[in-house]
Amino acid sequence: xxxxxxxxxxxxxxxxxxxxxxxxxxxxxxxxxxxxxxxxxxxxxxxxxxxxxxxxxxxxxxxxxxxxxxxxxxxxxxxxxxxxxxxxxxxxxxxxxxxxxxxxxxxxxxxxxxxxxxxxxxxxxxxxxxxxxxxxxxxxxxxxxxxxxxxxxxxxxxxxxxxxxxxxxxxxxxxxxxxxxxxxxxxxxxxxxxxxxxxxxxxxxxxxxxxxxxxxxxxxxxxxxxxxxxx
Numbered sequence: 001x002x003x004x005x006x007x008x009x010x011x012x013x014x015x016x017x018x019x020x021x022x023x024x025x026x027x028x029x030x031x032x033x034x035x036x037x038x039x040x041x042x043x044x045x046x047x048x049x050x051x052x053x054x055x056x057x058x059x060x061x062x063x064x065x066x067x068x069x070x071x072x073x074x075x076x077x078x079x080x081x082x083x084x085x086x087x088x089x090x091x092x093x094x095x096x097x098x099x100x101x102x103x104x105x106x107x108x109x110x111x112x113x114x115x116x117x118x119x120x121x122x123x124x125x126x127x128x129x130x131x132x133x134x135x136x137x138x139x140x141x142x143x144x145x146x147x148x149x150x151x152x153x154x155x156x157x158x159x160x161x162x163x164x165x166x167x168x169x170x171x172x173x174x175x176x177x178x179x180x181x182x183x184x185x186x187x188x189x190x191x192x193x194x195x196x197x198x199x200x201x202x203x204x205x206x207x208x209x210x211x212x213x214x215x216x217x218x219x220x221x222x223x224x225x226x227x228x229x230x231x
Contacts, residue, residue, distance in 0.1 A: 004163060008173040012180025015152070016046070016188055020079060020225060023218040024144055025185060026192050027086040030093075030211045035193040041141045042189025043182055048145020049152070050178025056153035057160065057174045061167060072154035073229050079151045080225035082144065087219030094211050 015021075025045055032038040060067060156174060164170045195210055 005169075005173055005176050009176040009180040012177035012182075013184035013187075014180075015177070016181045016184030019221055020083060021045075021049075021148060021185065022188065022192075023083055023214075023221045024086060024148065025189055026214045027083075027090050027218045028141055028144070029189060029192045030090050030214055032193070035190060038189045038193035039186050041138050042185040044138050044141045045145040045148075046178070046182030046185040048142040048147075049149040049181055049185075050145075050175075052146045052149030053153050053156055053178050053181075054171070054174050056150060057157050058171050060153075060157050061160065061170050067154040067157065069154075072151070075147075075151040075154075077226055077229050079147055080222045080229070082147055083218050083222030083225065085222075086144075087215045087217070087222060090211055090215030090218065094208055094215065 025042055028041050028045070029038045032041060056067070156177065160170045160173055164173055195206075
């Protein structure tokens with residue numbers, strides 16, 4: 001039993017690397033200005049993902065039933081449309097904004113960068129660089145995690161019911177699976193943040209190129225998910 005629970009945690013870490021998860025978090029990461037912020041959003045995504053996985057999974061196992069296949073497909077389609085929206089939003093910001101980057105510190109050792117848009121300005125205005133850091137909880141990222149958790153709950157429940165007979169052991173398995181996905185996404189978010197972070201040092205073209213690539217891949221994956229389910 002212990003080995004199965006450990007396996008659930010490891011499978012959860014692997015689950016974080018699914019293509020639709022990577023695309024969503026990569027699209028979210030394009031709006032962040034530091035590695036710390038990117039990891040935070042990865043963890044919040046994992047929290048939302050784990051919450052709905054555990055709640056849906058626990059209810060279904062407790063009621064000894066399954067999620068209807070049609071409902072599972074609708075949830076996957078909803079994720080596809082969400083990916084399309086995220087991809088289009090990234091591309092919209094790249095096209096709309098004239099962006100350049102500044103690396104600096106706020107009396108702390110952790111240097112970070114900020115993207116500034118000067119769309120519509122005739123001169124490079126110093127006042128634009130005066131900013132404060134947004135400390136609000138990222139509810140948008142949490143909602144995206146919720147959606148992925150709902151869409152993935154059907155498959156996880158089937159695996160859990162086929163592997164573990166005990167109700168409480170099954171719930172613990174899903175919880176460890178969720179924690180594994182949170183840790184995996186935090187690690188992946190840090191990896192995604194590295195090239196975005198490195199491009200702050202005068203390589204505006206590189207950062208915009210990365211953003212464009214992420215936007216196109218996210219958009220394309222969303223279209224693929226929907227096409228596979230509808231065709």
